[in-house]
Amino acid sequence: MNYRDVFKSKLNQLVAENRYRHFVELERIVGAHPKAVWNAPDGKRDVTVWCSNDYIGMGHHPDVIAALQDAAGQHGTGAGGTRNISGTSASIVALEQELASLHNK
Template structure:
């Protein structure tokens, strides 16, 4: 895999609070400040003082980490409250927060396609892997 250049190496990044979208990139014993153009945090809320304070407050009360999946260890109350708030914001009966865009695409496509009678999904290899996986699991 290395010789074929198919071995995945993740960028070692350290975000810099207050300098969004800047980060420190570490590679081969060197550190260099860079701009991260592909962040999903396009509004920079991961650096917002109120958001950081809320995380610190929650971690101080409940610790960090989920302790497992919702199916195994239950759901944390702040997540339940967020889902209620999102449902209310969008005037819906309920909302569901997923761990990532990949998981939401895969779960949504596979579930909807499985539940719709005679559903035909047209997809090709150029779709995002999350969509392809959702179709495969339907």
């Protein structure tokens, strides 16, 4: 059995049925939450993003941005791999412990 052809056929079927998932490419605008710029196929457009995990806009808060910049300067960026392979971040362990304590877990 030629698996490549099977997978290609199934993928083409998803596209034909309009069930293939396309991701909207957005550029967030700091200080203008929930506004963003959509890089649409026919050009850029201003949009409002009503569904987001950042529902109160803390991703735009100057203190949050400063803390993230500080953390990146101290620890670098990127995951570096899975915890199983490259270890886990001491900062993440501390955060998990703090959250567990907050929730009495």
